Amino acid sequence: MTVVLAVDDDAAILRTLGIAMRARGYEVETVADGRSALQSLTERVPDVVLLDLGLPDLDGTQVLRRIRETSQVPVVVLSARHESDDKVEALDLGADDYVTKPFGMEELLARVRAALRRAAPSRAPVVTVGDLVLDVEDRRATRAGEPVHLTPTEWKIVEVLARAEGRLVRQTTLLTEVWGPTYERETHYLRVYLAQLRRKLEDDPAHPRMLITDPGLGYRLLSDLS
Amino acid sequence: MTVVLAVDDDAAILRTLGIAMRARGYEVETVADGRSALQSLTERVPDVVLLDLGLPDLDGTQVLRRIRETSQVPVVVLSARHESDDKVEALDLGADDYVTKPFGMEELLARVRAALRRAAPSRAPVVTVGDLVLDVEDRRATRAGEPVHLTPTEWKIVEVLARAEGRLVRQTTLLTEVWGPTYERETHYLRVYLAQLRRKLEDDPAHPRMLITDPGLGYRLLSDLS
DNA sequence: ACGCGTCTTGACGCGATCTTGACGCCCAGC
DNA sequence: GCTGGGCGTCAAGATCGCGTCAAGACGCGT
Structure with missing residues (x-):
């Protein structure tokens, strides 16, 4: 079972994401702030993280930094900010992809598939x-x-x-x-x-x-x- | 030396890409059509491929397909097409990222860095x-x-x-x-x-x-x- | 142009593996 | 009890892939 951790403070987006991804067979855990995200990661490492940059407590880049201190899990950043600088910063901090809101669900799912595919070390049968x-x-x-x-x-x-x-x-x-x-x-x-x-x-x-x-x-x- | 293969039929874009990336210390090989790209790949495998989808001879997706038959090299797709379907198709064919034209050079470079970082071979013990x-x-x-x-x-x-x-x-x-x-x-x-x-x-x-x-x-x- | 280290290419022997044939066994049908 | 088909066993010869050696080509610095 592929596990997705979705981090966003917008309940509507979380709900939409959850429905769409569960329909594709993913197991989705949703949290609404940075501390909860980091806490969740200590309990179970998901196969991919969807991370909003605009969180109420910690800055999203801080969360990303903390994740990268301990884990190589693929992170797809979601953000309302279109500025090139934000994208460059997030990607250089170790994000695997950067998707700007509003995004098409199919595109996001495709990018998640791409991130998962890269991380899968085509295990030996x-x-x-x-x-x-x-x-x-x-x-x-x-x-x-x-x-x-x-x-x-x-x-x-x-x-x-x-x-x-x-x-x-x-x-x-x-x-x-x-x-x-x-x-x-x-x-x-x-x-x-x-x-x-x-x-x-x-x-x-x-x-x-x-x-x-x-x-x-x-x-x-x-x-x-x- | 990190080697980049840039595939695009627009000479101006190739030139801009070449200048920007060489300035960052990459070695850049530029080709203008799909056949040349595939030919180049049989001779030397680059560290990353920048692939335009609108090529004069082969369709870009065909090129991508052929690359994936033999190689796991990271491919960043460049395309003027914004449609979600195109993105989904390219990503599911094995593209690592999809950037729509016109793109910011800094963002592209950051995405290339991200692709290279992920593909970085594990240190030989x-x-x-x-x-x-x-x-x-x-x-x-x-x-x-x-x-x-x-x-x-x-x-x-x-x-x-x-x-x-x-x-x-x-x-x-x-x-x-x-x-x-x-x-x-x-x-x-x-x-x-x-x-x-x-x-x-x-x-x-x-x-x-x-x-x-x-x-x-x-x-x-x-x-x-x- | 020269010398050196390195790479490419060819010839050959050897052992492991594959192919092939001969033979005996078991069992079912007669 | 005989017979034949299918199977298991054994071993000899052919073949394949590998290791070895060495000659010549190549590239680079002097």
């Missing part, structure tokens, strides 16, 4: 099946903590099976995805490689518990749980 | 393996106290690997970051240089402990920590 852990991004496989070496082809096979999450993967599917469409009938490859994988991954390769054969159909990768 | 110390920031390497000399290309490679902090760095990534996008397939360079680095850095170059090969994929730099 990690697949786990029982005690087998596959870090796809880093191409590392571990079983019960122990690293297991897989050759490129072995890796591709395990990857395809892992994505199926225990469901049957047909021989033609496996062959097409690993070797390409022209190898659709080379089922022998599968026998050789599945045997190899069992030697590396199974406790007792002769009686596999994870890499299961469905004769005539294909294979499936079962976790210890399922 | 000091890597230690046994008695070897690599201070990437300082460009200093010592082995058991003795300084080791690395050539510029060798340093670039070490730097990219050090930033990954033990994670896999793909061959294409290394090649584009060290030699440029056009060298993406020259994997032979990597073999030569990695061998050289191992001769200088490893106790037993034939059995490397820090500069690890993942055949067919890339390399990783293991430290005492990782």
Whole structure:
């Protein structure tokens, strides 16, 4: 769940923002002054902050400064001031974007999406099946903590099976995805490689518990749980 | 040196941009159409792109799309169009910011600074393996106290690997970051240089402990920590 | 123009990996 | 009990990718 902290002293704007963003699936926390904003940040760090510069207690730039002392969270500044100097100051203080009121909601949402996208460190997809852990991004496989070496082809096979999450993967599917469409009938490859994988991954390769054969159909990768 | 690629078909704007940014110490490359922009990007990846949407040949959004197929470089869109839809489209295509013409130069510069700041690569840590110390920031390497000399290309490679902090760095990534996008397939360079680095850095170059090969994929730099 | 360090390019050996074939097992149908 | 299809096993040869070495090109400062 993506969390947004909206800071503005104008209740109408806060309400509008809240409705629009919740409708897009964000979780929105709204506060009306700078102290509350800083307080909120100590309790939970949101994924993005919408910060009005004209607050009743602290100056918005002060709030921004304080945020940047401790956090890299993306901050989109909202302000009624059009002066170039204000924009330059806010941006140089560490704001990620500066939107002048009145703003179009669609544009603001797009700018928020852009800020979130940049901050998202495209996390590595990690697949786990029982005690087998596959870090796809880093191409590392571990079983019960122990690293297991897989050759490129072995890796591709395990990857395809892992994505199926225990469901049957047909021989033609496996062959097409690993070797390409022209190898659709080379089922022998599968026998050789599945045997190899069992030697590396199974406790007792002769009686596999994870890499299961469905004769005539294909294979499936079962976790210890399922 | 920070490199800026400015794309606009209006020669006057290009000139103004060039003067203002060079005065701030940026190195500016200016091109007047989309094809030239894409061509330029295959040769050298700038630190930030200023992209006008109204280009004579390709549509600016097309250029943006093509850039995002291969690169995460920050793109600041310049456009005469104020419509919300245009902004939303550009931002969702991966633009980092959207500035409407006419724009204040100071504001644009501040937005460029913001984009550069966000993209600033994390500091490469000091890597230690046994008695070897690599201070990437300082460009200093010592082995058991003795300084080791690395050539510029060798340093670039070490730097990219050090930033990954033990994670896999793909061959294409290394090649584009060290030699440029056009060298993406020259994997032979990597073999030569990695061998050289191992001769200088490893106790037993034939059995490397820090500069690890993942055949067919890339390399990783293991430290005492990782 | 010269010398030096560095980069580029080619040739080659080696080991890991892939491909291919031979063979035995199990089970179902006859 | 025989037979055949599908599967698992093993191993030999072909192929691929990597490491190594070295020659020549290049760039830079003197």
